[in-house]
Amino acid sequence: MSLFLSADQIAAFERDGVLVVDNVLPMERLKAVKAEYTDLLDTMYDAWHAEGCVPPPGDMDFFEKLLTAYDAGCEWFQPMDISLPGSKIEADTPFHIGPAVFEMLTCDRLLDMVEDLIGPEITSNPIQHVRLKPPARTLRSTETTAHIMATDWHQDRAVAHEEGDRTKMITVWLAITDATPDNGCLQVIPGKPQMYPHCPKRQTSIADGFIDETKAEPLPVKAGGAVIFHPLTPHAALDNLTDGFRWSFDIRYNVTGQPTGRAHFPDFVARSRSAPDTVLRDWRVYDRMWKDTRATLAPKRHIPIHRWTSDSPACA
Ligand SMILES: O=C(O)CCC(=O)C(=O)O
Ligand SMILES: [Fe+2]
Numbered sequence: 001m002s003l004f005l006s007a008d009q010i011a012a013f014e015r016d017g018v019l020v021v022d023n024v025l026p027m028e029r030l031k032a033v034k035a036e037y038t039d040l041l042d043t044m045y046d047a048w049h050a051e052g053c054v055p056p057p058g059d060m061d062f063f064e065k066l067l068t069a070y071d072a073g074c075e076w077f078q079p080m081d082i083s084l085p086g087s088k089i090e091a092d093t094p095f096h097i098g099p100a101v102f103e104m105l106t107c108d109r110l111l112d113m114v115e116d117l118i119g120p121e122i123t124s125n126p127i128q129h130v131r132l133k134p135p136a137r138t139l140r141s142t143e144t145t146a147h148i149m150a151t152d153w154h155q156d157r158a159v160a161h162e163e164g165d166r167t168k169m170i171t172v173w174l175a176i177t178d179a180t181p182d183n184g185c186l187q188v189i190p191g192k193p194q195m196y197p198h199c200p201k202r203q204t205s206i207a208d209g210f211i212d213e214t215k216a217e218p219l220p221v222k223a224g225g226a227v228i229f230h231p232l233t234p235h236a237a238l239d240n241l242t243d244g245f246r247w248s249f250d251i252r253y254n255v256t257g258q259p260t261g262r263a264h265f266p267d268f269v270a271r272s273r274s275a276p277d278t279v280l281r282d283w284r285v286y287d288r289m290w291k292d293t294r295a296t297l298a299p300k301r302h303i304p305i306h307r308w309t310s311d312s313p314a315c316a
Helices: 007-016 027-050 062-071 099-105 108-118 283-297
Strands: 018-021 122-133 151-154 169-175 186-188 198-200 204-206 226-229 235-237 246-255 268-271
Touching: 007 018, 007 108, 027 062, 027 099, 099 246, 099 283, 108 122, 108 169, 108 226, 108 246, 108 268, 186 226
Parallel strands: 151 204
Antiparallel strands: 018 226, 122 246, 122 268, 151 235, 169 226, 169 246, 186 235, 198 204
């Protein structure tokens, strides 16, 4: 008996490795996430203003503040991301975990949907990001990060460590604003092919000649909806050609006990039918786990998050 998805939806996911689902995140959760981010940015903006980097906030809304700060060169991406970065972690590397983010990660409807696809023993995988994408015309020419600009073709398996290659895992891409082909929605090539070689290009992306981009399907989805995909399904995101921001979160879940593919970052049990006591329910504990991870990693040598190097034959 499925909890959230129809038998047809589950069969489509098994076949294509991808599924678009409307109304995953309830409206009040969506509002809570926006409110939490508004408060976070208000605080950051006031600090930049105090330093003289940005004009007074006046009646600027969230997106106007983001754009003004981006133009001024104030770094807002990492302080708003919901994980530590793939680059060297310092004792003060910022990130954001709050109650609304935690409730999004552990939302019942969302976990019902995940349970329909990977079963009832569910771990929240630490590979997770916010993406706040300004209009492409406003981007600096030096911008490369996939959290801010278009995302190159890749498979999510490939951006985890090899020990996670057999882990049963799914990516849930949650739209916070409507995602459209114009504003940079996700696109996929349906299917679950083998893992392709990836190369460090603008971002880590599938080596030339392995995929047929003419088979790409853009996947528009309304705010609160989700695109769910298999870790081998090739995907990318289009440019944001509109005047507004495109906002999403991508989060991942795996079967509890299997390697997350990023063992140096913290995971937690989001649902368990066999051991309900193991479920984490307090966002403060989760925030603390990331802070402890940061303190542990900061004095250590950088741990690369990808296995790919540019000297492999596929990247020649
Ligand atoms: O939203 C994007 O730009 C890319 C998202 C992605 O690669 C993912 O969700 O795994
Ligand atoms: Fe991805």
